[in-house]
Amino acid sequence: MSILSADVLSALEKQAIELPSWAFGNSGTRFKVFGTPGTPRDPFEKIADAARVNELTGLAPSVALHIPWDLVDDFGTLRAHAEDLGVSLGTVNSNTFQDDDYKFGALTHEDPQVRRKAIDHHLACIDVMDATGSRDLKIWLAEGSNYPGQADLRGRQDRLHESLAKIYERLSGEQRLVLEYKFFEPAFYHTDVPDWGTSYAQVSALGDRAMVCLDTGHHAPGTNIEFIVMQLLRLGKLGSFDFNSRFYADDDLIVGAADPFQLFRIVFEVIRGGGLNNPDVAFMLDQCHNVEDKILGQIRSVLNVQEMTARALLVDADALRAAQTSGDVLAANAVFMDAFYTDVRPALAEWREGRGLPADPMRAQLESGYQARIASERVGGTQAGWGA
Numbered sequence: 250m251s252i253l254s255a256d257v258l259s260a261l262e263k264q265a266i267e268l269p270s271w272a273f274g275n276s277g278t279r280f281k282v283f284g285t286p287g288t289p290r291d292p293f294e295k296i297a298d299a300a301r302v303n304e305l306t307g308l309a310p311s312v313a314l315h316i317p318w319d320l321v322d323d324f325g326t327l328r329a330h331a332e333d334l335g336v337s338l339g340t341v342n343s344n345t346f347q348d349d350d351y352k353f354g355a356l357t358h359e360d361p362q363v364r365r366k367a368i369d370h371h372l373a374c375i376d377v378m379d380a381t382g383s384r385d386l387k388i389w390l391a392e393g394s395n396y397p398g399q400a401d402l403r404g405r406q407d408r409l410h411e412s413l414a415k416i417y418e419r420l421s422g423e424q425r426l427v428l429e430y431k432f433f434e435p436a437f438y439h440t441d442v443p444d445w446g447t448s449y450a451q452v453s454a455l456g457d458r459a460m461v462c463l464d465t466g467h468h469a470p471g472t473n474i475e476f477i478v479m480q481l482l483r484l485g486k487l488g489s490f491d492f493n494s495r496f497y498a499d500d501d502l503i504v505g506a507a508d509p510f511q512l513f514r515i516v517f518e519v520i521r522g523g524g525l526n527n528p529d530v531a532f533m534l535d536q537c538h539n540v541e542d543k544i545l546g547q548i549r550s551v552l553n554v555q556e557m558t559a560r561a562l563l564v565d566a567d568a569l570r571a572a573q574t575s576g577d578v579l580a581a582n583a584v585f586m587d588a589f590y591t592d593v594r595p596a597l598a599e600w601r602e603g604r605g606l607p608a609d610p611m612r613a614q615l616e617s618g619y620q621a622r623i624a625s626e627r628v629g630g631t632q633a634g635w636g637a
């Protein structure tokens with residue numbers, strides 16, 4: 250008998266993790282970007298690779314776009330291409346961090362013309378969402394300052410609100426705005442949306458369809474991220490996750506690679522807060538694969554999320570509550586750790602096979618010849634990279 254109960258399996262069956270289109274392009278550090286044979290040359294090929302991850306894992310039915318990196322002439326054609334491959338187009342990410350005009354800010358800029366340009370970019374992203382059927386507009390802002398006195402911190406918050414309100418006004422139907430925070434980088438003294446509290450304050454001032462996006466790599470070392478997850482779920486404002494892992498700062502490594510226990514603790518709070526399979530909470534990866542194979546990297550990531558979700562679902566909630574209410578510190582911790590240390594991999598492999606998926610999606614990809622095929626087919630043109 251499987252260690253995963255029918256309830257656990259039915260919760261896992263609904264799990265969906267959105268893949269970032271940019272994970273399939275080349276990326277690197279400021280020292281070097283290594284090119285890889287077979288790297289997509291356009292958004293169509295990125296989506297084909299994302300669909301491959303879904304085909305092998307059944308876990309990744311949608312792909313997030315970044316505009317302008319994924320700009321195409323006709324988003325209806327891109328949408329049809331995705332749907333033909335069994336995936337949908339998901340979150341649309343805006344980009345106000347690669348334009349000279351935004352050197353001193355975009356939505357917060359002192360100059361109304363620059364703010365107008367940045368707002369218009371977001372309105373264009375919503376036009377894309379109309380064509381792709383995407384629900385979420387994700388905004389991450391590279392805005393801040395490097396030196397005390399350089400910027401009017403308060404004025405920038407006010408302008409941020411005004412700009413976001415103009416963007417929010419343009420949303421229709423089920424569309425939402427999710428505001429991502431990050432504690433530093435590219436600015437080093439202050440950042441305009443540095444933490445969940447600022448994002449929460451800004452989105453709360455907009456309305457119900459504005460939510461917070463939590464990127465797991467965007468906190469100071471030692472931050473208790475699961476506490477933030479709990480709080481945002483409690484407040485009904487956790488709109489989405491950008492999953493990745495980090496050793497130092499915003500490393501964008503494979504989720505669950507640096508600290509699987511942290512991923513387990515985060516997913517536990519998601520489950521505790523009713524966020525698992527709750528359509529209001531979108532699970533997305535935001536990763537860059539610099540030295541590892543990109544498709545395998547994404548497969549590893551979604552499997553890591555699935556494995557930690559299965560382990561978190563194994564926490565004996567009744568035993569945990571009993572230990573908590575009786576003040577039995579060590580028993581409570583033991584309930585938690587027992588679930589974390591349970592190896593769910595054989596049970597998940599068996600379950601996958603029963604659903605017509607490969608027991609080992611990593612091996613299936615390696616043995617399929619897919620990588621060799623795209624390497625021989627995708628010749629000529631320019632490989633997509635982080636930033637294009």
Ligand code: PSV
Nearest residue numbers: 342389429431464491499535
């Ligand atoms: C910023 O560091 C960020 O996490 C945002 O989500 C961007 O859109 C993304 O990285 C680009 O990779």
Ligand code: MN
Nearest residue numbers: 429464491535
């Ligand atoms: Mn992110």
Ligand code: MN
Nearest residue numbers: 464466467499
């Ligand atoms: Mn980031």
